[in-house]
Amino acid sequence: MDRIKRWARQILAHLDIPLLLVILVLMVFGLLTIYSATASGGFAKLDNQLVNMAVALGIMVAVSQTPPQKLMRFAVPLYLTGLVLLVGVALFGIVVNGSRRWLSLGFVRIQPSEIMKIAMPLMLAWYFHKYESVLKLKHFAIATGILLLPIVFILKQPDLGTSLLVGAAGFFVIFLAGLPWKIMFGLGAAAGAALPFAWNMLHDYQRRRVLTLLDPSSDPLGAGYHIIQSTIAIGSGGPFGKGWLEGTQTHLEFIPEKHTDFIFAVFSEEWGLLGNGILLLLFILLIGRGLMIAAAAPTLFSRLLAGSITLVLFIYAFVNMGMVSGILPVVGVPLPFISYGGTALVTLMLGVGMLMSIHTHRMLVKK
C-alpha cells in the first residue's frame, strides 16, 4: 500500500496542477460541444473522444515523468526519422482528398508531418542548447535551414495548416533564442517581397481560400459557404448564446466540419460572447502558465522548448478561432483540447507533458 501511495505521490509530483485544471476544463467544454454537434448520431463520437482524451492524458502523464535531459536525447533521432518519413511520403505517400499526407507502414497509416510538430521544437531547442555558449549568427542560419527543410516537404503535400504550425514551432524557438531584431525585420521585409512568388506557388484551392477570406460573399455556395455559415452561427449566438443543444445553425447541418475544425462556431452559437470570453480567458491562463514555466526553466533547452510549445498552443487557438470567425483564411487547424480527433490531441498533450516535465524537474537540475 505504502509503495503504491509513494508511487502515486511521485507521479502527482510531476504534474502541474494549474495547467492540468485549465486543460480539464477545456476538455469538458470540448466534450459538451462535441456532444451538441453530433447529438443526432448518438454518443458514438463522444465515446471516441473520451477514449482519445484518456489516451492523451496517459501520454501526458508519461511524458511529464520523463526528465528534460532524456527528452533532449530524442531530439535528433526524432527529427531525422520525421524527415525520412516526409521524404517517404513525397515518394510513396497515399493521396487522400487531393493531398499526399499519409504513409502506409503496412499495418498502420501515419502522418509524418504530425511528428514534426514535436520534433521541430525539440530539435531546434537541442541545437541552440548545444551551441549556447558560442552562439553566432551562423547558428541562426543553420537553425533556419533545419526549420525550412521539412516545411518545404509539408507544403508540397500540400498541408498549409501543419506547415504553419511546424513553422511557428520552429520560429518561436529561433525567436526566443534571441534572433536579432534587425535580422528579423530584414527577413520579414524579404518575406513580404517574396509574397508574390509564394502566391504563385500556392495551389488553386489555397489561393481560393485566401481570396474567399477577403470576400466570402463572392462564392457563397462554394468556398465562401463555410465562412458565411460559421459567421452566421457566431453572430446569431449573440451576447449569451442560444443555449447548449439549441444552436440552429449547428443542428440543421449548416456548419461544415462542425465537430472538428469548425467546432468553435458551434460553441460560439450556443454559448455566445460570454462563452467566447471564458474560452479566451482559459487559453490566456494556459498560455500564461506555459510562459511562466518557460521563464522559470533552468536550461536553455527547456526554456526554448517550453516557450515554443506554449506559443504554438496560442497559434492553434488563434488561427482556429480566427478562421472560424472569418478574419483568417481557412486552414486545417483544430481548436486545441476542444476539437474532435485523437491525433492532434495526442500531439498537444505530448507538448503539455513536456511543459510539466520541464517545470517539475527544474529543482532536480539545480541540484
Next chain:
Amino acid sequence: MGDFHHNEQDLERFRSRVLIAGAGVLLLFALLFARFFYLQVLQHEYYTTRAESNRISLVPIVPNRGNIVDRNGVILARNYSAFTLEITPAKTLGLEETIDGLAEIVEIQVKDRRRFKRLLEESKNFESIPIRTRLTDEEVARFAANRYRFPGVEVKARLFRQYPEGTLAAHAIGYISRINAKDVEWIEENGHTANYKGSEHIGKVGLEQHYEFELHGTTGYEQVEVDAGGRAVRVLSHTPPIPGNNLTLTLDTKLQQVAEAAFGTRRGSLVALDPSNGAVLALVSAPAFDPNLFVDGIRFDDWDELNNNPDKPMLNRAIYSAHPPGSTFKPLMALAALTQGKRTTTQAIADPGYFNFGNHRFMDDKVGGHGMVDMWKSIVVSCNTYYYQLANDMGIDNIARFMGSLGLGSRTEIDIPGEATGVLPSPEWKQRRFKKREHQKWYAGETISVGIGQGYNAYTTLQMAHALANVLNYGRVFRPHIVNTIQDPSSGEERKVEPQPVRQVALKPEHVDFIKRAMAGVNKEGTGARAFAGAPYESGGKTGTAQVFSLKGQKYVAGQVKERLRDHSWFVAFAPVEQPRIVVAVMVENGGFGAASAAPIARQVFDYYLLGKLPGGPAPEVEAPEDGPQQALENGHGQD
C-alpha cells in the same frame, strides 16, 4: 564568472522576449474578442435574421377551389384528388433517361411527353412538372417499388378540377389551366401575389376567370424548419388554408341541356334570361369544347384540333359574336316610335312594296307590298317599308339614343369576361370608327337600313336578349348575371349577387304592352306561327335574318349559296305573354330564315322551361312562312 554574466544576460533577453510574446498573445486575443463583439453584439440582429431565414422555410398550402353548382345544386365544377407522377428537372440525373425509365413502369404516351415538354418550356427548372396524371393504384405501387431509381421523381396527391358535365355550358363556366407569365402579371396588378404562392392553376375563361379571386380561397402555410439540405425537419406552425367560395348559378342545367341539344350540329348561340331580374337561365355557344381538356395542361393535338376547327368551338358566340339583328330590331324600333311620339299604334301606311329615298329604292320583302300597314301589322308581318319610313322620320340620333338606353351597343356587364360591345350605329360612332374623312360622314340613306336592323347594326345574342328583357320589364334594367349566390363554405354565409335594377328607362306601360301583344301576334299568326303551332302557352316573338354578304342585286336563293355564306337566322321571344318568365335570343349561324331555323329552338326551350317537356331531338327546321319569299335588296336582301 563571465559565463555567469553571459547566462544572466541571456536569461534577461529570453525573459524580455517571453514578455513580448505574451504581449503579442494578449493583443491578438483582444483582436479576436473585438471580432466576437462585433459579430455577436453589434451585428447580432443581422446574423439572427440570417440564421432564421436559413432555417425557416414557408411552405404554402394551396386552398381548395370553390365548387360551381347550378340553381338546383347540380355540380358543374368540382375538385377531386388524384395521384400524379411529377418530375423536378433540376433534381434528375438526366431528363430523357428518367422519362424513358419511367415509361417502363407506368404507361407514358407520346402525348404525355409532348405535354410535359410544353409545360417544361413554360416553367422553371426547379418546379415539379407532371408527366402522368391520374395514376392507377397499381401504377402508384409499381413506382413506389422502383422509386430509388428515379431521383427527382415523386408521386403527389393533387386536387384536380373536374367539370362533370363536360362540354355543358363550357363557355359560361370556362376552365382553369396552369398559371402563365401573363396571369402572374394580372395577379400582381390585383395585389394577390402572396396568396398565389404555391398555386399552379388559375381561371382562364368564363366564370372561372371572372370569379377567380372568389373561387381561389386563401392560401395557408406551414412554417417548416429545414436543414442545410433543404429537408423539412419539423413543422413550427400551421396556418390552414381557407377554401374558396362556392358559386351557385342562376343557370338551369336541364334547360341548358335542352337548349344545347336543340342546336344539334348547327353553330350559333342562345341566351335565356329571367326578365324579372336579369338572371341567366341558359347560355349556349355551339359548338362547345370540353373544359376538362385544359386542366392539367392541354395536349398538343387537342389544342390543335380546337384552334384549327373552322367551327371555332373556343369562341363564345353568345357574348362575343355581334351580328346585325335583322327584323328582331323592329319591335324595338316600334317602341322607340311610340316612346318618342313619332307614331301612334293606329297610324297606318300604304305599302307599295318599296320606299323611295333620293335615287334609291328600298325594297320590301313582299312583292307589291303588304297593303295598309299599321304598327301591329308591321311587326306581325315584318313589313320593311313601314320601318324605312319610320327610320327616316325619326333620324339616326333618336334611334341611337333610344337603342342605347336599352343597352344595345354597350357591354351588359355580365359576369363572364370577354364581352363585345357590338355596334350601335350613329354619326358619332362612324366618326370614331373610320379614319378617312370621306368615310366618316353619315348618309341619311344609311339611317333607313338601320331601321330594319341591317346596315352597321351589330349586336350580340346576349345584348338582344337583354334589350328585350328590359322592354318586358317596363324599362327596369337588370345586369345579366350567371352567379346567383356566393357561398363561404366554412361559415356557410351566403352573398346574393345583385338583385337591384341598375337603371330605369322611361317607357310607358301601355306602349310596352302593345309591343308585347304585337309580338304575341307574330307567334300566333305571323312569321313565328309555324314554330309555335299548338303551344299551350302564349308566347311572343320576332324572327330576323341577318345577311352575311351582299348579293348586289341578285336574287337570294338559299340553296345556291355556300353554307357558310348563308344568312344568319335570329329569333327573339318570351313567354308567357302576361307575366314573362323567360326571354330568349337565338342566333343560328348560316341558318337562313329566322323563322325556319332559330324559332324552333326557342320553342323547345320554352316547352321545357314552362311545361317540363323534353324534346325528342334537335329542333327541326320548319318551312319558311308563306309570306316571306325573299327578295333581293340592295341593302338587305333577306327580311322576314
